Amino acid sequence: MHRPLASHDPRAIWSIAIPAMATNVATALIGIADIWIIGQLGDAGAQGAVELGARLLMSLLVVFNFLKTATTGLTAQAAGQRNEQEKMAALLRASVIALAIGLILLATKPLTVPLGLDLLEAGDEVRADAALYIDIRFWAAPAWLLNAALVGWLIGLRRVRTVLVVEVAVNLIHVGLGVLFVLVWDMGVAGIAYATLISETGKLAMLLVALLPSARFSAFAAAARRPDLWEAGRMGALFRVNRDLFLRTLLLTAAILLVTRQGAIQGTTILAANAILFQMFMLTALLLDGFENAAQVLCGETIGARDRDGFDKTVRRIMLRGIGTALIVTAFFAVASGPLVASFSTDPAVVGTVLRYDIWLLALPLAGVASFVMDGVFVGATWTRAMLGTMAAAFIAYGAMLWLTTPLGNHGLWLSFTVFLLIRAAGQFLLTPRLAARTFAPITAEK
Numbered sequence: 001m002h003r004p005l006a007s008h009d010p011r012a013i014w015s016i017a018i019p020a021m022a023t024n025v026a027t028a029l030i031g032i033a034d035i036w037i038i039g040q041l042g043d044a045g046a047q048g049a050v051e052l053g054a055r056l057l058m059s060l061l062v063v064f065n066f067l068k069t070a071t072t073g074l075t076a077q078a079a080g081q082r083n084e085q086e087k088m089a090a091l092l093r094a095s096v097i098a099l100a101i102g103l104i105l106l107a108t109k110p111l112t113v114p115l116g117l118d119l120l121e122a123g124d125e126v127r128a129d130a131a132l133y134i135d136i137r138f139w140a141a142p143a144w145l146l147n148a149a150l151v152g153w154l155i156g157l158r159r160v161r162t163v164l165v166v167e168v169a170v171n172l173i174h175v176g177l178g179v180l181f182v183l184v185w186d187m188g189v190a191g192i193a194y195a196t197l198i199s200e201t202g203k204l205a206m207l208l209v210a211l212l213p214s215a216r217f218s219a220f221a222a223a224a225r226r227p228d229l230w231e232a233g234r235m236g237a238l239f240r241v242n243r244d245l246f247l248r249t250l251l252l253t254a255a256i257l258l259v260t261r262q263g264a265i266q267g268t269t270i271l272a273a274n275a276i277l278f279q280m281f282m283l284t285a286l287l288l289d290g291f292e293n294a295a296q297v298l299c300g301e302t303i304g305a306r307d308r309d310g311f312d313k314t315v316r317r318i319m320l321r322g323i324g325t326a327l328i329v330t331a332f333f334a335v336a337s338g339p340l341v342a343s344f345s346t347d348p349a350v351v352g353t354v355l356r357y358d359i360w361l362l363a364l365p366l367a368g369v370a371s372f373v374m375d376g377v378f379v380g381a382t383w384t385r386a387m388l389g390t391m392a393a394a395f396i397a398y399g400a401m402l403w404l405t406t407p408l409g410n411h412g413l414w415l416s417f418t419v420f421l422l423i424r425a426a427g428q429f430l431l432t433p434r435l436a437a438r439t440f441a442p443i444t445a446e447k
Contacts, residue, residue: 010321013321016158023160026171028286030199031054033178034196035276036343037179038050038182039276039346039347044345048125048264048271049129052117052271053189056113056130057137057141059257067101067145067148070245070382071152071153071156073380074090075300076304078304079157080303081304087156091149091211103142117130120257120260120264133189134193136193143203166203173199174195177194177199181194181195251392254395269349270410273350274410277354279344280358281364284364284368288322288373292379294318295318295375295377295380296376297380303381303439308440318376323366329365330362342354360411360414363418371421371425374424374425374432386431390427393427394427397420397423
């Protein structure tokens, strides 16, 4: 039988990080393609409407991203313990919770969407199109949540390449439909929304098929019959992790929404320009998140195996590779960011504005990489309460920075966001030694 590579082995790190990077970039390309396609119409209002609609809808969904991250960490720990039944139970619990949340979101849609558009300061020139976009795409919410749970489970089993294949296929479908609906059939903002609705539903079907080699029906049914599947202690542990991740993601989402809101306050042109810059940041973040995925899985395995030496080596080696990759991304933006961001719009005002602020693309990769890697470490170790604490501290500092840098305008906004990323990482670094000592304490000391 093939023995898995040790968690701190560089080959194990790259075997997860590279497919995860490719998978995450494929995911990011969906949002990037939407902004690029709608930008070819030369209408800053339409581009701003897609940005507002996508940001609001994804904010409602991303706060439940614990369905992916918690499932990855818990599944990896079960794999480290060689506990097959618990792996299946993790999948079942996450899927049921995802479906329940999706139905609740659909039921509350008439209340949340108008309120969200008000909070984002959606002006008359973008509000109607943004509402249309959300109204169409919202029906994919249950599929998005189920997809998060299924992807998290597959990553926890190191099946990142399977996820990559699915993401690439979905991306090709999405881009193809977007071009057809918007640039050929002239469906405008609605065309972008329909392309996303169809591709997200198709992704769910592909993932269900992809599960079959690792989640045969007989094993799934056996897990469903376990008397302790919904036992209070197990569910309490699950909801503790999910609660902390939910609140942490809520704060992160609020920080991102402030970028959109502050852009909207400064006008349609700034809103459209920031949408382009933010898509470039998300591309960078999701690329570097490949190391977060590696940290989730490999640190989770070392925790399950109670291997402190392996844990320390794994964290150190993933961090070094993450920083090296961030330097490469920064060098790329130093050379190519100007022509790249300018290609996202045919509106001269938007192009001129985005070129004034693209210098921040040089700072964001290096500012963010440490926090991305440490997020993976904390999720894999299920140190979610500490993760929430560091996020709260960074968010408070972010709010203060936004107020202090108001005279700097849009430069002040991006400076504040950069500092937010740095403070997150600093807090996690400070807490890691104490948390690791407690986690790897001898069993006898815990009695």
